[in-house]
Amino acid sequence: MERRFASHPNEVKQFDTGRLRQEFHVPVLFAADELKLVLTHEDRMIVGGAMPVKEPVVLATDLKELGVTYFLERRELGIINVGGKGTVVADGAEYELNAKECLYVGAGTKDVQFKSADSANPAKFYLNSAPAHKTYPTVKATLESSEFADLGDIKNSNERSIHRLIHANGIQSCQLVMGLTQLKPGNMWNTMPAHTHPRRMEAYFYFELPEDAVVVHLMGEPKETRHIIMRNEEAVISPSWSIHSGVGTSNYTFIWSMAGDNIRYDDMDPVSMKELQ
Numbered sequence: 402m403e404r405r406f407a408s409h410p411n412e413v414k415q416f417d418t419g420r421l422r423q424e425f426h427v428p429v430l431f432a433a434d435e436l437k438l439v440l441t442h443e444d445r446m447i448v449g450g451a452m453p454v455k456e457p458v459v460l461a462t463d464l465k466e467l468g469v470t471y472f473l474e475r476r477e478l479g480i481i482n483v484g485g486k487g488t489v490v491a492d493g494a495e496y497e498l499n500a501k502e503c504l505y506v507g508a509g510t511k512d513v514q515f516k517s518a519d520s521a522n523p524a525k526f527y528l529n530s531a532p533a534h535k536t537y538p539t540v541k542a543t544l545e546s547s548e549f550a551d552l553g554d555i556k557n558s559n560e561r562s563i564h565r566l567i568h569a570n571g572i573q574s575c576q577l578v579m580g581l582t583q584l585k586p587g588n589m590w591n592t593m594p595a596h597t598h599p600r601r602m603e604a605y606f607y608f609e610l611p612e613d614a615v616v617v618h619l620m621g622e623p624k625e626t627r628h629i630i631m632r633n634e635e636a637v638i639s640p641s642w643s644i645h646s647g648v649g650t651s652n653y654t655f656i657w658s659m660a661g662d663n664i665r666y667d668d669m670d671p672v673s674m675k676e677l678q
């Protein structure tokens with residue numbers, strides 16, 4: 402597991418491209434039969450990926466990494482499959498996940514394993530985990546069963562559907578909030594006007610981007626913005642003081658996930674268009 406420290410906006414102002422990427426950009430989450438995890442000290446969120454091909458991938462940890470005997474001893478987990486059909490086995494119970502289906506796994510679950518239905522088209526489980534001190538039930542959600550909102554306008558190139566999966570009015574959790582936003586063809590902007598939420602951090606995972614396409618992801622304080630170039634199936638960490646918005650060279654889909662003080666989706670402080678610099 403890789404560890405990233407938290408950052409201060411006054412320090413981040415000085416970062417060049419390489420340093421920005423080193424601290425906030427999360428490349429390659431999917432490698433055959435491997436569990437890839439990045440723990441950021443921004444609200445201790447873990448961003449990760451599991452791609453079982455020849456054998457199941459086990460959600461393993463050790464005393465050095467998290468100081469506990471099993472991964473979900475004091476954590477909760479949100480999973481969205483972005484690959485072929487797969488199964489998550491949680492303490493023996495099997496949950497089949499097709500592409501874009503979500504599973505919340507509650508704290509106290511001792512054994513979590515990931516499997517693919519077809520090694521030629523493996524499942525890709527995108528993972529988010531936050532500290533948790535209460536057990537909520539393990540529940541599956543689909544885009545069809547979730548609360549969603551069609552937002553934006555083709556005139557602003559931001560027509561998109563926001564599906565809220567784990568949040569106050571959806572799957573219950575201690576602090577993890579998670580969902581998926583799909584841009585309609587011809588639309589490129591997400592989260593503009595931008596916002597911050599000092600009460601929680603956020604991670605974005607961009608996917609369904611064509612090979613040669615990029616998303617120019619915006620971060621930073623509203624008056625001190627920076628960009629990070631994102632490619633398909635890459636994640637980016639947004640500290641609580643930072644905006645998180647992006648514009649693609651084509652449309653795309655992304656998973657957003659947050660951890661912090663509350664699980665109300667609409668807890669955001671809007672940034673006015675005049676304020677951005």
Ligand SMILES: O=C[C@H](O)[C@@H](O)CC(=O)C(=O)O
Nearest residue numbers: 561563582591592593657669
């Ligand atoms: O705090 C919430 C998140 O930033 C996202 O839900 C925003 C988003 O999906 C969008 O505007 O497209």
Ligand SMILES: [Zn+2]
Nearest residue numbers: 596598603645
């Ligand atoms: Zn946000």
